[in-house]
Amino acid sequence: MISFEPTEDQRLIQETVGELAKTTLAPRAREFEAAREVADDVQQVIGEMGLALAAVPEAHGGQELGLLTAVLINEGLSRGDSATPFGLHGFGPYVWAAQELASSDQLTDLLTPLAAGKPGGAVAWSEVKARKDRAAFVTTASKSGDGYTLSGSKCFVGGVAAADRFIVFADVEGEATDAPWSGSGAFVVKRDAPGLKLGKRHETLGLACADFGRLELDGVDVNEADRLRGGDDFVAATLRFFARYSLTVAARQVGLCKSSFDITRDYCDIREAFGKPIGHFQAVAFTLADRHMDAESAGELCRRAAWAWDARKPFETCLAYTAQAVAHAHEAAMRCGDDAVQLHGGAGFMRDVIVEKMMRDAKQTALVGMTAEQMDQVAALVACRAKLTPELVLPTPDAQAILT
Ligand SMILES: Cc1cc2nc3c(=O)[nH]c(=O)nc-3n(C[C@H](O)[C@H](O)[C@H](O)COP(=O)(O)OP(=O)(O)OC[C@H]3O[C@@H](n4cnc5c(N)ncnc54)[C@H](O)[C@@H]3O)c2cc1C
CATH class of the missing domain: 1.20.140.10 (Butyryl-CoA Dehydrogenase, subunit A, domain 3)
Structure with a gap:
C-alpha cells in the first residue's frame, strides 16, 4: 500500500530543512545570485547535516534514508530558493551517477571526500560536437597499456569549478556493436590529471548561483580501475x-x-x-x-x-x-x-x-x-x-x- 505519511526521520528532516529554507535560503537568494555562488557558511551547514548523501547507503558515508527522503529534502530546500541546490556541493548528478555505475569499492572512494565535507565531483555527459552515425559520444576512450586515453570536449558540466574529480562519459574504442550506446563507458578523471583543462563558465538564463562549464580532455590517461562499469548492464x-x-x-x-x-x-x-x-x-x-x-x-x-x-x-x-x-x-x-x-x-x-x-x-x-x-x-x-x-x-x- 502506498502511504506518503513521513517517517519520524523524514518529518524531522522536513522541519529542519523547512526552517533553513525560510530563515536562510529565501532571504539570501538574491545574495547568492549576485555572488554567483552559494556562500561558504551555508555550504558548511548543509554539508554538516549530510543532506547530499541522505539516500546513500551507510556503508558509503550516507544516511540510507531512500530516494523519497532525497525528494523531500530537494523540495524543502527549493521552497526557500530553487536555484540554491544546484550550487550546493553534492547536489548535482555526481552522487546519483556514482551510485548506479560504481562498484562498492569505487563508490567508497568516490563519496568519501563528500562525506568529509569536501565539494565532491561532477558529471561530464554533454558534448560540444555532434555525432551523426549512431547514439554515442564524440569523446573517445582509446585503449592504451592497461588503461585508456580520453580525448574530447564536454560542456554544461555542473559544479565544474569546485569538483575534485569528474565522471566522464566516452565512446570506448573497439567496443561498439549495432546496439545503441553499446560502446559507451564512464571513467573517473581526477581534477589534476595531465591533459584535463577547465573551460569557460557558461553564462546562463537562471540558476546564477550554480556554475556550469566546459571541460577539455586532451589525451588524459586513466587506469582500468577508473572505469565505472555499471554492473551487468x-x-x-x-x-x-x-x-x-x-x-x-x-x-x-x-x-x-x-x-x-x-x-x-x-x-x-x-x-x-x-x-x-x-x-x-x-x-x-x-x-x-x-x-x-x-x-x-x-x-x-x-x-x-x-x-x-x-x-x-x-x-x-x-x-x-x-x-x-x-x-x-x-x-x-x-x-x-x-x-x-x-x-x-x-x-x-x-x-x-x-x-x-x-x-x-x-x-x-x-x-x-x-x-x-x-x-x-x-x-x-x-x-x-x-x-x-x-x-x-x-x-x-x-x-x-x-x-x-
Ligand atoms: C542547468 C543545467 C544543468 C546541467 N548539468 C549538466 C551536467 O552536470 N553535466 C552534463 O553533462 N550535462 C548537464 N546539462 C545538460 C543536460 O543534461 C542537457 O541539456 C539535457 O539532457 C537536454 O539535452 P540537450 O541539451 O542535448 O537537448 P536536446 O537533446 O538537443 O533537446 C532539444 C529538444 O528536443 C527534445 N528531445 C530531445 N531528445 C528527445 C527525445 N528522445 N524524445 C523527445 N524529445 C526529445 C528536448 O526535450 C528538447 O526540447 C545541464 C543542463 C542544464 C540546463
Whole structure:
C-alpha cells in the first residue's frame, strides 16, 4: 500500500530543512545570485547535516534514508530558493551517477571526500560536437597499456569549478556493436590529471548561483580501475542514474511551484483593484486554483515515483512513474513561474520582486538531466506498451553542435 505519511526521520528532516529554507535560503537568494555562488557558511551547514548523501547507503558515508527522503529534502530546500541546490556541493548528478555505475569499492572512494565535507565531483555527459552515425559520444576512450586515453570536449558540466574529480562519459574504442550506446563507458578523471583543462563558465538564463562549464580532455590517461562499469548492464544503469537524479530535480520544481504560489496568493490578497483584492476576481482566482493544483499534483507524483524506487518496484513501473512526475513537474513549474510574474503585474517583471527569478530558474531547471519531452517520450512508450529502447530514452549528448 502506498502511504506518503513521513517517517519520524523524514518529518524531522522536513522541519529542519523547512526552517533553513525560510530563515536562510529565501532571504539570501538574491545574495547568492549576485555572488554567483552559494556562500561558504551555508555550504558548511548543509554539508554538516549530510543532506547530499541522505539516500546513500551507510556503508558509503550516507544516511540510507531512500530516494523519497532525497525528494523531500530537494523540495524543502527549493521552497526557500530553487536555484540554491544546484550550487550546493553534492547536489548535482555526481552522487546519483556514482551510485548506479560504481562498484562498492569505487563508490567508497568516490563519496568519501563528500562525506568529509569536501565539494565532491561532477558529471561530464554533454558534448560540444555532434555525432551523426549512431547514439554515442564524440569523446573517445582509446585503449592504451592497461588503461585508456580520453580525448574530447564536454560542456554544461555542473559544479565544474569546485569538483575534485569528474565522471566522464566516452565512446570506448573497439567496443561498439549495432546496439545503441553499446560502446559507451564512464571513467573517473581526477581534477589534476595531465591533459584535463577547465573551460569557460557558461553564462546562463537562471540558476546564477550554480556554475556550469566546459571541460577539455586532451589525451588524459586513466587506469582500468577508473572505469565505472555499471554492473551487468551499463546502459540500464545509466538510465537509472538519469531517472533518479531527474526526480530530485523535479522535486526542486515542486518547491518552486509551492513557494511561487504562496508568494503570489499573498500578493493577490493585498493588491486591490476597484475596491477589492485582485484575488477576488474570478479570472485571477481560477488561475491561482490551477497553479495550486499544479503544485500539489506535481508533489504527489514525485512522492509516488520515489516510493516506487524505494519499494523496489519493477524497473518499468519506476521509470513510468518517474517520467510522469518529471514531465508534469517541469510543466507545472513553468506555469507557476509564468503566472506568478503575470499576477504581480508590472512589478513581476522587475528585479525588485523574486518571482521574476523564479520564472527564469524554472526554465533552466526544466532542461537538466531528462527534459519534459524526453520524459513524455518515456511515459508514452510505457502507456502504449512499446519497447523502452535506450536510444529513444536516454538524452543524446551530441546535440550541442550549436556551440562553438
Ligand atoms: C542547468 C543545467 C544543468 C546541467 N548539468 C549538466 C551536467 O552536470 N553535466 C552534463 O553533462 N550535462 C548537464 N546539462 C545538460 C543536460 O543534461 C542537457 O541539456 C539535457 O539532457 C537536454 O539535452 P540537450 O541539451 O542535448 O537537448 P536536446 O537533446 O538537443 O533537446 C532539444 C529538444 O528536443 C527534445 N528531445 C530531445 N531528445 C528527445 C527525445 N528522445 N524524445 C523527445 N524529445 C526529445 C528536448 O526535450 C528538447 O526540447 C545541464 C543542463 C542544464 C540546463
